[in-house]
Amino acid sequence: MDLVYIEGLKVDALIGVYDWEREILQPLVFDITMATDIRQAAQTDDLQYTLDYFAISAAVTALVEQSAFQLIESLAEAIACMIQQQFSVSWLRLKVSKPGAVPNAINVAVQIERGSC
Numbered sequence: 001m002d003l004v005y006i007e008g009l010k011v012d013a014l015i016g017v018y019d020w021e022r023e024i025l026q027p028l029v030f031d032i033t034m035a036t037d038i039r040q041a042a043q044t045d046d047l048q049y050t051l052d053y054f055a056i057s058a059a060v061t062a063l064v065e066q067s068a069f070q071l072i073e074s075l076a077e078a079i080a081c082m083i084q085q086q087f088s089v090s091w092l093r094l095k096v097s098k099p100g101a102v103p104n105a106i107n108v109a110v111q112i113e114r115g116s117c
């Protein structure tokens, strides 16, 4: 199994449980690990045979900017399902960080792994 990574993708989102959070955008950070087989892409040097991290980053950014979930858990599930369906990813690990959420913590996050959607 080969892996394609997207690390530290930052997107401002409408996210949160509390009333004040429904009126602002807050920064979220996404770390994504996706399983694939890079051999055909490496042999042909052709982007169409691998996972395009640029296209996937754009799709994640668009989904997040259009979303309005309360929980980062809900957003994580929606992103994982979109990536698996839209880009035919058989397995992925996704970490969603909300670094400003707890004043005395460097970061809070959820991480999920999905083999099917």
Ligand SMILES: Nc1nc2c(c(=O)[nH]1)N=C([C@H](O)[C@@H](O)CO)CN2
Binding pocket: 015, 016, 017, 018, 021, 070, 071, 072, 073, 098, 100, 101, 102
């Ligand atoms: N496991 C979670 N806990 C909490 C979440 C969340 O999305 N997942 N959200 C909040 C509030 O929105 C918080 O971020 C406000 O600072 C609280 N706990």
